[in-house]
Amino acid sequence: TLCTVGLLSPAVMAYSTTNQNGEPQGNQVHFAISESQDIPNDTLSIVFNRVAQASSAQMVANEINLKMQEALVALKKYPDVKSQTSQYHIRPIYNKQQIITHWTGSQSLTITLENKPGLIKVLTYLQPYLAYQSMQFGVSAERKTEIMNQLTTKAIQSFQKQAAMIAQGFNSPD
Numbered sequence: 001t002l003c004t005v006g007l008l009s010p011a012v013m014a015y016s017t018t019n020q021n022g023e024p025q026g027n028q029v030h031f032a033i034s035e036s037q038d039i040p041n042d043t044l045s046i047v048f049n050r051v052a053q054a055s056s057a058q059m060v061a062n063e064i065n066l067k068m069q070e071a072l073v074a075l076k077k078y079p080d081v082k083s084q085t086s087q088y089h090i091r092p093i094y095n096k097q098q099i100i101t102h103w104t105g106s107q108s109l110t111i112t113l114e115n116k117p118g119l120i121k122v123l124t125y126l127q128p129y130l131a132y133q134s135m136q137f138g139v140s141a142e143r144k145t146e147i148m149n150q151l152t153t154k155a156i157q158s159f160q161k162q163a164a165m166i167a168q169g170f171n172s173p174d
Contacts, residue, residue, distance in 0.1 A: 042143050043138050044112070044137055045135070053102055053104045077125065081111050
């Protein structure tokens with residue numbers, strides 16, 4: 001992941017300015033500074049789901065709810081793992097005569113954890129109850145904020161240094 005903080009302008013441009021009476025007042029210079037840094041992924045989000053089929057909607061709901069509750073209990077062994085259930089669906093399945101033959105349903109569970117060795121073993125505790133669906137690596141909001149603050153400070157320092165060098169080149173105090 002790449003975070004970039006910068007003051008964006010296409011190039012260094014300089015031009016003279018005048019006051020309200022049309023008298024020369026000085027020079028204006030426009031320039032850009034950009035800072036960037038690669039950030040290693042520090043979080044991992046994994047999506048699991050539970051799919052069930054039965055002769056009634058209530059039986060489908062019961063099975064999904066039971067397995068989801070068992071998975072959430074298994075996750076209590078890992079207090080650092082954040083979990084969120086979502087996408088709960090139950091719907092009828094019809095035959096060609098438009099008669100309900102059975103019901104099907106599903107629910108998803110997304111867990112978010114630090115990208116550390118050993119924490120991935122949480123998968124083995126969830127597999128008896130839920131099916132693995134997908135995995136995504138990312139950068140935590142806290143880490144992004146920390147890096148953005150560092151890059152902003154660095155960009156400001158670079159901007160000030162560049163501005164001082166330009167002012168010196170124009171024999172100007174600022």
